[in-house]
Each structure stands twice: as structure tokens, then as C-alpha cells.
Amino acid sequence: MTVDSHPARRLWTAVEPLHAVVYFAPEVADAAAAVGLKGWYMSYFAGRAAPLGAVGPEAVTAMFFGFAPAKVSRALPDAWDFATPRAVLASRLEAVDRALARALPEDADLTRLATLLEHAAGGCDFGARPLAAGWSGVRLPDDAHPRLRAWLAATVLREHRGDGHVLASVDHGLDGLQASITHSATGLTDGQRVQISRGWTEKQWERALVDLIGRGVVDTDGNLTESGIALRTAVEEATNRLASAPVRTLGEYAVEEAIALAAPLSRHLFDTSEIPLPNPIGVGRP
Template sequence: MTVTPALARRAWGTLETLHVTGFFAPEVNAAYDRFAVPATRAGYFAARASAFGPCAPELVVSTFYVFAPQLVRAAVPAVWDAAPPADWAAARREGVATRLHDVLGEPDVAEAVELAREACAGLTPAGRPIYAAWSAVEWPEDPLLQLWHAGLLLREHRGDGHVTALLSAGLDPVEALVTGGLASGSTEFVRTTRGWSDDEWAAGTERLRARGLVDDDGLTQAGRDLRDDVETVTDFLAVEGWAHLGEERLHRLVELVTPLRQRMLDSGTLPDWIRSRG
């Protein structure tokens, strides 16, 4: 039996709903507040980049790809002056654990964790800098956090491949956000959280217009085709962990995690543009 990119995407999306809790749960931001770094999204940059160690802002700009350099530099390296990377990572886990247990309770996830960890065992680090850094981090002990951590590894592995797909498509960070926002209905979210100025956003839109990828109505057919190609390449590059797990066990993992995913979607933790995709 063959794991197709479409099936791999479905499996990723199921776990992703639990993983992105770490970006939106108020308990996570509250955990970051103890470090008192006023820069916008300081906790996000610090926690997600913590596996790199006390890195320079340039590494975050490069690997996170779609964030404005000035936004990153306002937070990094100030976050490392406030606390070491391990403390930021621990704060994120603490906040995530609180939200997961509040929403999901104490489900028996032993089988799901076993399957998710087996998928992660099939991931390889070459060309995947964020995944490679996180693959060296010790797994948490809490079973729900183990499931979340598996989602983290699979997400960062996929995300590294997504950057490769964006570069191959000739989409710079702003162009990636404009087209991706139009394709997913997340324009307001990405425009207000990625740090680009109105002038930079407008210039990126004009570059896309000149390529025939957007018009006054949004994405043109060429633009939709290009975004479809980006997602196709991303899906293809993200298959290896799921192929290692195998189709039968992949379906079982989806079956086990789907009720948890639905409870998280119903909890109001995630923004509407994510919930609407469920």
C-alpha cells in the first residue's frame, strides 16, 4: 500500500490542529509574559527558535522565511538576554499542556503516541534546518505533550519543505504571504502578524500583479495554479515520515486523533480561518 501526498497531508492536518494550539492558546502567551520582553511576538520567535540555541536574528529571518526582518530583530537577541532558550521552550510546553488538558482532559493516547513517534522516526534532517534542530530535543514525558511534540516535528519538517517549494516557485516572503493569504482566507491574520509595512505589502502585490498572479478580484487562475503547485510540492516533500509509518497505521492514527482534533476545533482556541478548514 502506498502513502500518497494527499493522504500524508490529511494525516499532518489532523495532528497540526493540536500542535498549533501552541501559537494561539492564551496560556502560552501568559507563560511568555514572565520574561517581560516587550517586542511583538517575542515569545513566538524565542520558543520556536529555541532549539537553535541563542541564535542570531539572521538565522530566524532565513528559516522562518515570511517574517519581516525588522520584526525579528526587535525580538532577537533580546529574548536570549531575558532567558535562555530552554526556558522559553519550557514556557511554551507549560502553556500548551495546560490548554490541551483543559480542552481534552486525560484521554488515553498511548497508541496514537506510538504511531506518531513511528512517523517521526522516518523523518530525515537534510535540508530541513528547523526540523533538524528540534529532532535533537528530548521528548516530553506527558503523553498529550508527546502527541503535540510529534506534531511539532512533523510540522517543522513539512514547513522546511514548504520554504523550498516557495523558493522554487519564485515567491519571496511578501509574495508568499499575499498569495497564501488569498488562497486560505488568512490575509488579515498574516498581514497583521508578519511585520511588513503597508508599502512593502503593496509592492509585493504589485510584483504579483505584474506576473499575472493577482488582480483586483484576488488570485488569478495563474495565481491559483501556482499556489496549487506550491502545495503539491510541499505535500510531496512531506511524505517520508508517513511512508515510514505505512498506510494502514496512518489511517489508524488519523482515526485516533480525529476526535481530539474536533474537540480542539470546537473549543474556540483557534482562529476562525483555521476552524473553517476543519
């Protein structure tokens, strides 16, 4: 089984775009501004961390992993002086619901997909996975629309995978900046765009690049060496393994059903430019 063919990876590829609407939809940015947050990145850091409470920049830097500490500290803890975590979370959920209602096909019925993803999320193990654990505690009203139920379950699943990816990266000797550089070197994301969006200075990026060259992970042109390819493969294999609990919970046939239901919706989001390609997440059109 290749890294990309692993069912945990295939499920993520199919479902991640449904979650990722939150990062690109104007409804979400407008809602964050309406509750008092200042700028896109304050919305991003506060919105993604809101289920954990008024968490500070040190913890968010560690959990989000790929961002420069200075980037995070420009947004937190100041965000919590403008809006409470409860208000941020409520506005984010309401905005995502509106964004999906606009962005998805009018005849899209997410009832079955929501049920499958909720079942998968219920199988997550949350040890050493703070973001996934935080989002797993978010409760929606009983009458929540299936599209919002599907989004929340997709969010738990992606943060579960993301927390595991951080564990895998650290276990293989990569810090957040090095992980970003090696991920960019795979061609899945644009290195310059990642450097800027994650808040790293050119000096910090170059220093980390020199270190990776010295370790034989990348060559002087910034491309992965054979050792670097093996390292990235090992990280992704570990990530898939750590993301396997929801897949085991669903079982083979239900996983395939979830992928079949989610993939056309995700393709629609790319085809209508709701999500750009390429993107900093590194997720492609399924």
C-alpha cells in the same frame, strides 16, 4: 490524487491543531512572561526557535519565511538577554502540557497517537530542514505524559512539512511576502490579518502585490489568476511530496489510524474555540 487528498496533507490537517495550541493557549503566554520574555511575538519567535539556541533575527527570518525582517528583529536577539533558550524551551513544554490537559477532553487517551506520531517523526529526513531538525533533538523525560509526547512529535512533523514548504515556495519563485500574499489569495487566510500579524507595511504589501500582478499571478483585485492557481497548486504538490517520508514510514493503515485518532481531538479544539477559525496558519477544522 488532489492536493488536499494527499495523505501527507490529510495527516497535517488532522494533527496540526494539536500543535497549534501553543500559539493560542494563555498558559503558554503566561509562561513566557514568567521567564522574562516581553510580549507575545517575542514569546513566539524565541519559543519556536529555542531548540536551535540563541539564534539571531536573520536566520529566524529565513526559516520562518513569512515575517517581515523588522518584525523579527524587534524580538531577537533581545529575547536571549531576558531568558536563555534552555529556559524558554522548558517553560514552553511545561505550559503546553498544562494547556492540553485543560483543552482536550478529560477522557482523551493519547498514548497510541503519541506512539504513531513518534514513529512518523522518526522517518523524517532533515536535510535542509533546520526547524524540524532542531525540534527532533528535544528530549522529554521518560515519564512524560502521552499528550506532551504527541505534541512534540506533531511539532517535528509540522516543522518538517513547513521547512519543505519554504523550499517549495522558493523553488517556485516566491519570497516570504509573495508566498503570504498568494496564500491569502486562496481564501484560506485573511490577507489583512496576515499583513498585520506578519509585520509587513501597506507599502511593502502593495509593492509585492504589484509585482505579482505583473507576473500574472494575481489580478488587479488581488485574486489568483489561472496561472496563480497553477502556481499555488504546484507549491502545495511539492510540499506534499517533500512531506511524504513520515507517511511512507507509517504506511497506509497506520496513517489512517493516526488521522482517525487525531481528527476528533482537533475538531474539539476548534469547537471549543481553543483555536480560532479562520487563523493565520490556514489550517481548518478536519
